[in-house]
Amino acid sequence: MKAKLYLSKVIYTKQHDNIIKTSYTTTTTSFSSSTTSTTSTITTNNSSHYQPLQPLAINNTDSMEKNLQILRSSFANRGTAFTREERDKLGLRGLLPPREETIEDQAERCLVQFHSFGSNLEKYVFLNCLRDRNETLFYYLLTNNLELMMPIVYTPTVGEACQKFGNEFRFAQGMYFATQDRGEIRRMLDNWPNKDVDIIVVSDGSRILGLGDLGTNGMGIPVGKLQLYVAGAGFNPAKTLPVIIDAGTNTKKYLDDKFYLGEKHARIKDEEYYALMDEFLSAVYNKWPKVLVQFEDISNDHCFALLENYRNKYFCFNDDIQGTGSVILSGFINCIRAVQKPITEHRLVFLGAGSAGIGVADCIMTLFQEAGMSEEDARKCFWFVDSKGLITTTRGDELTRYKKAYARGDVAADKQLKSLADVVRSVKPTAIIGLSGIGGSFTQEVVEEMARLNEKPIVMALSNPTSNAECTAEQAYTWSQGRCIFASGSPFAPVQYNGKTLIPGQGNNMYIFPALGLGSVVVNARHITDGMVIAAAKSLASQVDDSEVIQGKIYPGLHRIRELSVTIAVAVAEKAYEEGMAQLPRPDNLEQAVRDFIYHPHYDQKKLD
Numbered sequence: 001m002k003a004k005l006y007l008s009k010v011i012y013t014k015q016h017d018n019i020i021k022t023s024y025t026t027t028t029t030s031f032s033s034s035t036t037s038t039t040s041t042i043t044t045n046n047s048s049h050y051q052p053l054q055p056l057a058i059n060n061t062d063s064m065e066k067n068l069q070i071l072r073s074s075f076a077n078r079g080t081a082f083t084r085e086e087r088d089k090l091g092l093r094g095l096l097p098p099r100e101e102t103i104e105d106q107a108e109r110c111l112v113q114f115h116s117f118g119s120n121l122e123k124y125v126f127l128n129c130l131r132d133r134n135e136t137l138f139y140y141l142l143t144n145n146l147e148l149m150m151p152i153v154y155t156p157t158v159g160e161a162c163q164k165f166g167n168e169f170r171f172a173q174g175m176y177f178a179t180q181d182r183g184e185i186r187r188m189l190d191n192w193p194n195k196d197v198d199i200i201v202v203s204d205g206s207r208i209l210g211l212g213d214l215g216t217n218g219m220g221i222p223v224g225k226l227q228l229y230v231a232g233a234g235f236n237p238a239k240t241l242p243v244i245i246d247a248g249t250n251t252k253k254y255l256d257d258k259f260y261l262g263e264k265h266a267r268i269k270d271e272e273y274y275a276l277m278d279e280f281l282s283a284v285y286n287k288w289p290k291v292l293v294q295f296e297d298i299s300n301d302h303c304f305a306l307l308e309n310y311r312n313k314y315f316c317f318n319d320d321i322q323g324t325g326s327v328i329l330s331g332f333i334n335c336i337r338a339v340q341k342p343i344t345e346h347r348l349v350f351l352g353a354g355s356a357g358i359g360v361a362d363c364i365m366t367l368f369q370e371a372g373m374s375e376e377d378a379r380k381c382f383w384f385v386d387s388k389g390l391i392t393t394t395r396g397d398e399l400t401r402y403k404k405a406y407a408r409g410d411v412a413a414d415k416q417l418k419s420l421a422d423v424v425r426s427v428k429p430t431a432i433i434g435l436s437g438i439g440g441s442f443t444q445e446v447v448e449e450m451a452r453l454n455e456k457p458i459v460m461a462l463s464n465p466t467s468n469a470e471c472t473a474e475q476a477y478t479w480s481q482g483r484c485i486f487a488s489g490s491p492f493a494p495v496q497y498n499g500k501t502l503i504p505g506q507g508n509n510m511y512i513f514p515a516l517g518l519g520s521v522v523v524n525a526r527h528i529t530d531g532m533v534i535a536a537a538k539s540l541a542s543q544v545d546d547s548e549v550i551q552g553k554i555y556p557g558l559h560r561i562r563e564l565s566v567t568i569a570v571a572v573a574e575k576a577y578e579e580g581m582a583q584l585p586r587p588d589n590l591e592q593a594v595r596d597f598i599y600h601p602h603y604d605q606k607k608l609d
């Protein structure tokens with residue numbers, strides 16, 4: 001019998017001039033488990049460096065192809081967890097060490113291996129290689145150790161991994177669509193090996209965390225976000241798709257880097273950019289009409305317009321605007337409980353008026369309005385500081401529509417405030433919210449002033465990764481004599497202050513997007529509405545009890561994330577029904593419908609059939 005192998009699967013041993021010498025080792029088996037081993041050398045004439053995949057005809061059996069496919073498929077592989085019976089049936093006898101293990105045994109070993117790596121980047125690479133080897137085991141490990149591994153698969157380590165993506169690259173994940181692919185995206189989507197997709201996270205790499213324009217190196221972000229969809233809310237990993245739209249990069253370092261893997265040109269102009277995005281989205285919805293698309297880490301010159309153009313056309317949302325808005329609204333609701341001061345007495349100063357800052361303010365605005373304030377009066381409780389100082393209508397520069405909505409009209413042209421410290425002294429805020437991407441910008445002077453003004457100052461240093469946080473947890477607690485209510489975008493360890501252990505909250509959209517996705521996908525929502533985003537925030541806030549809030553804890557523990565997600569998802573789904581957005585008939589038991597959707601990592605017999 002003949003089996004086909006592809007050149008990409010064999011090991012290149014030598015490459016010079018036009019000759020590529022290739023050696024490979026294969027093992028032939030049959031279902032009766034007779035096993036032989038073959039080693040061969042192939043010499044191929046190549047006229048160019050890049051070869052199309054050539055099927056090689058090799059005398060072999062179909063079972064050989066199948067057993068190799070199983071062991072090398074991250075989807076089907078179980079490694080040492082294959083039972084003796086399965087090994088026999090699949091032609092795997094002798095290809096694995098004799099002992100049979102459970103997934104629990106395997107995960108225990110992986111955890112030891114995880115701890116053996118010195119650096120977080122090594123841990124990141126280890127986990128991604130595990131995922132490539134055995135996806136089920138990876139998700140079992142991640143789901144059961146999410147608090148420990150979150151800082152590795154997500155911020156801050158994912159930021160470092162993105163910066164070094166070209167160097168650390170081992171295998172491709174997700175899909176890439178570049179300018180050269182215009183006109184062919186729909187056809188290319190058919191290359192995705194999985195039939196159904198529930199969720200796509202797409203970035204163009206233009207604003208990765210607070211690290212700037214990383215181009216295609218940003219792929220770590222869609223990959224990491226989707227890992228949280230699985231671990232945090234139980235999406236089926238086989239139905240997730242990370243995507244990078246390669247629209248070029250304006251970062252010279254990457255254009256000059258020989259290991260950079262994107263197209264090497266400056267970012268394309270707006271017209272071409274929107275056409276590329278439009279083609280991508282219409283191709284996606286043509287192939288998968290029910291899929292949810294999450295826009296992620298797209299710079300603010302495009303992300304607002306994309307959301308506006310598509311939020312009422314497709315089933316999509318922007319995580320940095322809406323997910324962040326929701327999670328910080330949630331934290332703020334609990335800050336109000338902790339400070340015990342009504343919302344109408346709060347004054348908020350934002351550092352950073354980009355996608356996240358505006359998204360958060362828009363969400364918190366609803367609290368003022370629910371308390372009876374007009375939109376106009378509510379806006380007066382917000383002050384925004386950007387790279388040029390306090391945003392005012394009299395500053396003399398042209399403001400985007402989003403900034404204009406919050407620009408102060410009560411500052412004379414010759415009295416502009418340039419520094420955050422000046423703004424804090426002048427405004428006397430109850431809260432400072434950092435979404436500027438500028439590490440260290442909440443100085444000692446600023447935090448001490450907040451502590452002078454407030455019994456319990458609210459200090460949110462939300463920029464990512466850790467190096468971009470506006471201040472650290474330790475700084476915030478020390479400079480406020482342990483009195484502040486603190487949250488950060490990236491995790492900080494608990495801080496000892498005057499014999500007390502202070503636990504910082506992680507104000508990160510990771511609490512929201514997996515559950516917002518879960519609740520809306522389960523009911524096949526038409527669109528994601530503001531109502532659903534606010535419902536998610538309120539549900540999250542309500543899951544922190546009074547005793548925790550009094551201690552300054554404004555977010556629930558991450559170890560509960562799957563249960564938190566179920567409750568949030570039910571609230572989102574309820575809202576979708578209330579607003580007529582749900583396209584599926586209402587189930588008798590909504591919570592059960594949510595729970596039924598959830599994937600639990602385990603070895604599934606169907607994957608072997």
Ligand SMILES: NC(=O)C1=CN([C@@H]2O[C@H](COP(=O)(O)OP(=O)(O)OC[C@H]3O[C@@H](n4cnc5c(N)ncnc54)[C@H](O)[C@@H]3O)[C@@H](O)[C@H]2O)C=CC1
Pocket residue numbers: 207208209210211299300320324327351352353354355356357385386387388434435436437438441462463464465468488489490507508509510
């Ligand atoms: N904790 C969380 O869940 C999230 C955190 N973020 C973080 O927030 C940061 C900003 O994200 P985006 O708003 O999407 O970025 P963006 O680029 O849209 O906005 C950045 C804003 O900061 C301002 N800025 C820049 N330099 C400044 C300076 N020296 N002083 C004052 N303002 C300055 C800019 O003028 C702009 O208004 C990033 O670090 C990102 O990682 C973003 C989304 C979610």
Ligand SMILES: CC(=O)C(=O)O
Pocket residue numbers: 155208209210297319320463464489508509510
């Ligand atoms: C958390 C997140 O989405 C960001 O920093 O961009």
Ligand SMILES: [Mg+2]
Pocket residue numbers: 209296297319320
């Ligand atoms: Mg983001």
